[in-house]
């Protein structure tokens with residue numbers, strides 16, 4: 075449309091539409107949602123299944139680190155008032171366990187149950203299950219199946235819509251998986267090595283035949299911290315293995331990772347989505363979009 079078509083009235087209409095768009099953006103949370111999901115990942119998978127059938131609230135939103143999240147009084151009220159709470163489990167949203175327990179909420183479903191877990195290290199160096207399961211889209215499909223069951227039980231009259239949406243989204247995750255395989259196959263085999271900020275990409279690495287060389291925070295939790303000795307060893311390993319890049323996440327400030335990249339003269343990619351999805355309309359605000367966004371950045375940096 076050319077500028078000359080815009081009457082003053084047209085401007086008013088556009089302005090009103092923009093204001094409406096802001097009011098309806100995904101940043102806005104329903105005050106008392108039907109369903110509450112603990113993380114942005116569980117929220118997105120739930121939206122994929124629920125469509126517009128139920129309202130969904132999220133506790134730890136896009137760009138926020140769930141490992142160290144502190145719940146607000148409003149979070150507790152929304153958890154208590156919902157028909158159903160969906161959690162990631164495996165320790166990722168453990169900071170919310172007390173709030174959920176004291177909220178009076180009785181219907182709490184852990185959507186990662188039954189997924190085969192890899193082991194990593196806790197923040198104090200003990201073996202611990204890795205909660206970042208959704209970085210393998212086949213695990214995301216298991217989460218979708220758990221969400222269908224939970225939603226269908228809470229809202230039985232909408233079960234057929236949930237089943238159809240879940241089948242569609244499962245197909246989308248299969249397509250995404252194939253596309254990621256293609257991207258990583260374009261990386262020379264010798265370059266398929268990853269150093270990450272914290273140990274968040276183990277399931278992706280396993281699924282796509284990459285090698286995990288190490289992490290700046292050698293833990294599946296961002297609360298961990300490497301010793302000076304461990305960081306020095308990591309630098310030696312990076313040089314010995316010819317690692318091309320360090321991969322950090324958008325939800326954690328990668329100060330030490332930047333220093334190591336500088337000292338070892340390798341690239342740093344500081345905007346992967348590890349523990350959180352992207353903001354609305356970033357293209358990484360769905361699980362499939364986030365996985366592809368990460369895969370593209372990884373493939374580009376390792377070429």
Ligand SMILES: [Zn+2]
Pocket residue numbers: 141206272273274294295296348349
């Ligand atoms: Zn994490």
